Amino acid sequence: MLEVKDLHVTVDGSEILKGLNLTVNPGEVHALMGPNGAGKSTLSAVIAGKDGYEVTSGEVLFEGKNLLEMEIEERALAGILLGFQYPVEIPGVKNIYLLKAALNAQRVARGEEEIPAPEFMKLVREQLSFMKMDGSFLQRAVNEGFSGGEKKRNEILQMLVLQPKLAMLDEIDSGLDIDAMKVVAEGINSLRNADRAILMVTHYQRLLEHIVPDRVHVLVDGRIAKSGGKELAHELEARGYEWVLEESAA
Amino acid sequence: MASQEMEELVQREYTQGFVTDIESDTVPPGLDENTIAFISNKKGEPEWMLEWRLEAYRQWLTMTTPSWAHLDYPPIDYQAISYYSAPKKQEDKPQSLDEVDPKLLETYEKLGIPLHERAALAGVAVDAVFDSVSVTTTFKEKLAEAGVIFCSISEAIREYPELVRQYLGSVVPQGDNYFAALNSAVFTDGSFVYVPEGVECPMELSTYFRINAANTGQFERTLIVCDKRAQVSYLEGCTAPQRDENQLHAAVVELVALEDAYIKYSTVQNWYPGDEDGKGGIYNFVTKRGDCRGDRSKISWTQVETGSAITWKYPSCMLRGKDSVGEFYSVAVTNGRQQADTGTKMIHIGEGTRSTIISKGIAAGRSDQAYRGLVKVGPRAKNARNFTQCDSLLIGDRCGAHTFPYQEIGNSSATVEHEATTSKIGEDQLFYCQSRGISEEDAVNMIVNGFCKDVFQELPMEFAVEAEALLNVTLEGAVG
Ligand SMILES: Nc1ncnc2c1ncn2[C@@H]1O[C@H](COP(=O)(O)OP(=O)(O)O)[C@@H](O)[C@H]1O
Numbered sequence: 246m247l248e249v250k251d252l253h254v255t256v257d258g259s260e261i262l263k264g265l266n267l268t269v270n271p272g273e274v275h276a277l278m279g280p281n282g283a284g285k286s287t288l289s290a291v292i293a294g295k296d297g298y299e300v301t302s303g304e305v306l307f308e309g310k311n312l313l314e315m316e317i318e319e320r321a322l323a324g325i326l327l328g329f330q331y332p333v334e335i336p337g338v339k340n341i342y343l344l345k346a347a348l349n350a351q352r353v354a355r356g357e358e359e360i361p362a363p364e365f366m367k368l369v370r371e372q373l374s375f376m377k378m379d380g381s382f383l384q385r386a387v388n389e390g391f392s393g394g395e396k397k398r399n400e401i402l403q404m405l406v407l408q409p410k411l412a413m414l415d416e417i418d419s420g421l422d423i424d425a426m427k428v429v430a431e432g433i434n435s436l437r438n439a440d441r442a443i444l445m446v447t448h449y450q451r452l453l454e455h456i457v458p459d460r461v462h463v464l465v466d467g468r469i470a471k472s473g474g475k476e477l478a479h480e481l482e483a484r485g486y487e488w489v490l491e492e493s494a495a
Numbered sequence: 496m497a498s499q500e501m502e503e504l505v506q507r508e509y510t511q512g513f514v515t516d517i518e519s520d521t522v523p524p525g526l527d528e529n530t531i532a533f534i535s536n537k538k539g540e541p542e543w544m545l546e547w548r549l550e551a552y553r554q555w556l557t558m559t560t561p562s563w564a565h566l567d568y569p570p571i572d573y574q575a576i577s578y579y580s581a582p583k584k585q586e587d588k589p590q591s592l593d594e595v596d597p598k599l600l601e602t603y604e605k606l607g608i609p610l611h612e613r614a615a616l617a618g619v620a621v622d623a624v625f626d627s628v629s630v631t632t633t634f635k636e637k638l639a640e641a642g643v644i645f646c647s648i649s650e651a652i653r654e655y656p657e658l659v660r661q662y663l664g665s666v667v668p669q670g671d672n673y674f675a676a677l678n679s680a681v682f683t684d685g686s687f688v689y690v691p692e693g694v695e696c697p698m699e700l701s702t703y704f705r706i707n708a709a710n711t712g713q714f715e716r717t718l719i720v721c722d723k724r725a726q727v728s729y730l731e732g733c734t735a736p737q738r739d740e741n742q743l744h745a746a747v748v749e750l751v752a753l754e755d756a757y758i759k760y761s762t763v764q765n766w767y768p769g770d771e772d773g774k775g776g777i778y779n780f781v782t783k784r785g786d787c788r789g790d791r792s793k794i795s796w797t798q799v800e801t802g803s804a805i806t807w808k809y810p811s812c813m814l815r816g817k818d819s820v821g822e823f824y825s826v827a828v829t830n831g832r833q834q835a836d837t838g839t840k841m842i843h844i845g846e847g848t849r850s851t852i853i854s855k856g857i858a859a860g861r862s863d864q865a866y867r868g869l870v871k872v873g874p875r876a877k878n879a880r881n882f883t884q885c886d887s888l889l890i891g892d893r894c895g896a897h898t899f900p901y902q903e904i905g906n907s908s909a910t911v912e913h914e915a916t917t918s919k920i921g922e923d924q925l926f927y928c929q930s931r932g933i934s935e936e937d938a939v940n941m942i943v944n945g946f947c948k949d950v951f952q953e954l955p956m957e958f959a960v961e962a963e964a965l966l967n968v969t970l971e972g973a974v975g
Pocket residue numbers: 256257261279280281282283284285286287288297
């Protein structure tokens with residue numbers, strides 16, 4: 246589904262990703278780990294199409310299509326959704342309005358009718374209660390005044406409504422207390438199915454206890470230094486990242 | 496028409512007094528006392544009105560254009576402007592909205608608000624000004640039942656001379672400023688509203704202004720008087736087709752609120768802003784002022800300004816009555832080469848007076864805008880309170896926004912708060928929306944509309960919808 250091949254990316258003149266390779270297949274959950282500043286957020290931002298990142302060489306394919314030539318919204322409409330580490334506040338824009346606009350953009354792109362209001366409300370209310378969120382969230386401005394945990398739940402709510410093919414989550418666990426973590430993890434687990442892939446960026450093993458990954462990658466210094474199964478996460482938790490660096494340098 | 500002929504005509508018709516039959520005509524360009532007499536005569540005005548105009552004209556001659564606004568435009572040749580133009584034939588005038596210029600209807604349809612729907616909207620009366628002369632007035636009977644007078648200012652001068660004479664110029668005197676003086680001398684039409692004591696106007700009053708004939712200045716005069724405990728909500732909106740030459744628009748709006756009266760005045764302004772270089776746009780120099788004359792009276796200005804090449808406009812409130820309230824909610828959007836210098840003045844004169852100012856400026860393209868606000872608290876205005884919030888949003892990096900808050904506080908018991916922010920439309924906000932599949936243009940509209948929410952929610956419902964659509968049309972192509 247997603248193929249990243251020898252990707253080199255520079256930001257403000259310095260190379261951040263230095264030949265990164267990654268393949269994610271439908272139905273798989275991948276965890277991307279690695280020390281601070283390794284380039285994890287950079288990778289998810291480049292896949293989503295954020296400005297300010299210069300791809301100097303390499304390819305990113307999504308279902309065989311060259312992602313790097315697509316606009317941000319085209320990527321989203323193709324089925325890629327990025328859950329932000331720090332979701333931005335948009336004053337005056339109701340959460341429900343953004344959700345509906347996003348869902349309708351998808352439907353229109355697929356040549357479908359816009360969703361009828363009652364159907365939309367039903368859908369949203371179901372997902373809302375699944376995320377243990379109060380109905381008032383819909384009427385509040387996007388992320389405005391939301392606590393850290395509320396913002397993260399809201400990101401998952403969007404995923405549940407928009408049903409992406411590839412869900413990328415950048416440190417969705419940061420700033421969550423245990424209860425919120427459970428809710429968020431349940432939300433993500435409910436997204437798991439044979440057609441969907443999930444790429445989770447995380448620092449901690451903790452999240453991976455709730456969402457057991459199929460593959461774990463360690464991103465160090467702009468490259469995937471090591472990949473393995475879920476046990477790799479345990480090892481990282483116990484031993485840190487240093488040994489991976491040394492191993493890959495050797 | 497030769498000037499001698501005209502003079503004769505003026506003499507002849509003037510001595511006849513009231514002339515109701517308005518024949519097709521456009522006065523040749525130029526301005527002198529004859530022109531003014533011609534207009535006054537065309538309108539069938541009584542002598543005091545002509546005298547009033549001439550006084551204004553004589554004051555205007557001694558004045559110079561204000562130079563302090565943050566605007567840049569070539570000098571206006573007042574002799575090149577034609578000061579009167581009427582529809583060609585009486586029978587050509589639209590008698591109902593169905594007969595309104597399809598172009599105008601088209602514009603509204605593009606905005607998603609077909610005009611004919613508006614007429615059907617219960618509670619909205621329409622008094623459209625086409626090319627200087629009121630032609631469409633509806634719902635008159637229902638208003639008459641309530642005792643509300645809603646007619647063109649020309650008609651009011653003829654039919655209700657005492658009321659007009661009592662209040663005209665009582666808020667904006669003839670010599671108030673350069674453009675107000677010019678307007679007082681040559682105004683050709685506008686609306687008059689009188690809501691009698693204790694009456695809540697049964698519907699929203701709505702006027703559409705449109706500039707039509709090439710090279711014709713527009714000088715509307717609007718006077719709204721709310722007697723004790725009366726209430727009215729007045730809507731003003733306008734569109735204009737493309738023009739080649741800059742057009743001057745110098746309107747005057749006067750509001751008078753007596754004891755416990757409430758006037759809500761909402762404007763959606765969408766005049767032609769000119770092409771990318773600013774050529775051909777409307778110059779909009781407006782004097783709008785409300786007088787909270789009675790105790791506990793309230794005047795609320797809400798405006799959405801998206802048009803014009805140049806806007807110079809400061810709807811203001813004179814808070815004379817004890818515990819009177821003034822409000823100003825404004826969204827100004829500039830794109831391309833537009834220039835806008837807008838703001839408000841809240842003059843606290845009476846005790847316990849309160850005012851609120853919420854101004855949202857959005858600048859895109861190579862446009863430039865300034866917010867200029869004065870909060871003045873007089874020595875008698877004990878416990879006066881003002882809250883000002885003034886936010887600017889920049890789209891792109893070739894536009895500018897400036898804020899000039901002035902405060903003159905003459906009473907130490909006053910509370911005056913001012914908050915101001917300037918932000919660039921967030922790359923992060925755009926990315927967030929786009930990464931949800933929303934196009935850049937829709938994302939900009941969404942963010943901008945969100946930014947304006949506090950003001951839009953003050954607009955009457957149908958106007959709010961229109962305002963959002965207008966904003967989107969104005970910002971087309973602003974990003975990317
Ligand atoms: N917009 C940017 N401008 C400059 N440097 C950046 C920018 N984004 C990321 N970087 C740098 O790129 C490196 C990788 O950052 P990031 O991808 O956020 O790492 P991670 O998510 O793995 O912690 C860091 O050294 C960071 O400082």
